[in-house]
Amino acid sequence: MSLVLILFLFMGLVAIHMTLGLPEITSGLNGLANPFLTSIYGPMFRLSEEDLKGLREAAQRGTLIPFIGAGASRLAGSPDWNGHADKALKQFVENGKFSHAQLDQLQGISARVKLSIALALQDEHGLKIDHRAILQPNEKTDPKGIRLYSGLSKLGKTFVTTNYDEWLDEYLALPADHKDGVPATEAQAIKKSRKVFHNVDELIQANLNQSDAVIHLHGSILDPDNMIFTTQHYVKHYANDRSSGDPEKENRVLTFLEHLFKEKTVLFIGYGLEELEILEYVILKARRMVEGAPLETRHYLVQGFFSHQRELMLSMETYFRRECGIKLIPFLRDEKDWDMLLDVVDHLAEKVPASDLMTLQAFKEMEGLLDG
DSSP states (O other): OOHHHHHHHHHHHHHHHHHHTOOOOOOOSSOOSOGGGOOSSOTTBOOOHHHHHHHHHHHHHTOEEEEEOHHHHHHTTOOOHHHHHHHHHHHHHHTTSSOHHHHHHTTTSOHHHHHHHHHHHHHHHTOOOOHHHHHOTTTTOOHHHHHHHHHHHHHOSEEEESOOSSGGGEEEEOOTTOOTTSOOOTTTOEEEEOEEEOSGGGOSHHHHTOSSEEEETTOOTTSGGGOOOSHHHHHHHTOOOGGGOOGGGOOHHHHHHHHHHHHSEEEEESOOTTTHHHHHHHHHHHHHTTTTSOOOOOEEEEEEEOGGGHHHHHHHHHHIIIIIOEEEEEEEOTTTGGGHHHHHHHHHHHHSOOOOOOHHHHHHHHHHHHTO
């Protein structure tokens, strides 16, 4: 069953409850009679001892790879997909190349289609879309962004992201005397540049094993012409040409993902329901490359839910475990909405601090490649 179908069925269930006047689904994320669901952080954040142990072991081996999605960028002040598309089109409205009436007609159309139209307008008028102004409106000065990415810097040494912005391109840390609960400022943050890889040719195992590095899977605002936006971009980016037997046609993206999911422990952060279609596409593409191999559940997805979404949470937990080999780490959005992710990342950074990739692990992976 696909994730889209799960969401569709859940929305139908909610509609039936509302229509028939049945009791609201409000039992919450906690209170489930199953020791696997026991939280070590209380009712707002659920992480089992088993999962904590798995994350710690991966962190100590230096093989824990945080995989960061657009939800993290939104917390830092960036727009969502739809906002990105609308702002790109508005740049043409402001320059007299597109009318307000034309823009209004596109409301309700998917963000990917709108971005395709914006790129067509870019080619037609020779007017470059300023993606940096759209995706980084505050130039990395947002207090929530500083807090979030400081926490992520404690959690990982090497990052993979589908985001285009530069938040992960620098190591961020808050000073030791910074008080919890006080908004951080850019002046307070300690910064250090990371090695940045954003070209397809740079999607190789060696770069995944580098410390203090970030890999932009879908490109970066450093190179706007090669950012992955449209359906055509995605099809080309994830095309599987391995069956041809021609090494020249090997898709580096799929080879990279196969190695990532086979050799590392991946922790997905910042993927809301809006981005799960992209996440599912990435994961299942990688899974098809190791068809027939036993599905080991050793990756993790941090995901937020409201208390009335309990049934959705349980369905997604089953789906990701069975189809993708991923364990769900849910947190409750009732009180803080997505800001709760800030607390979750801080907790994870405290309990699962990052370690450098051990030389032994690097040699082990190299031996595996040489042995075929």
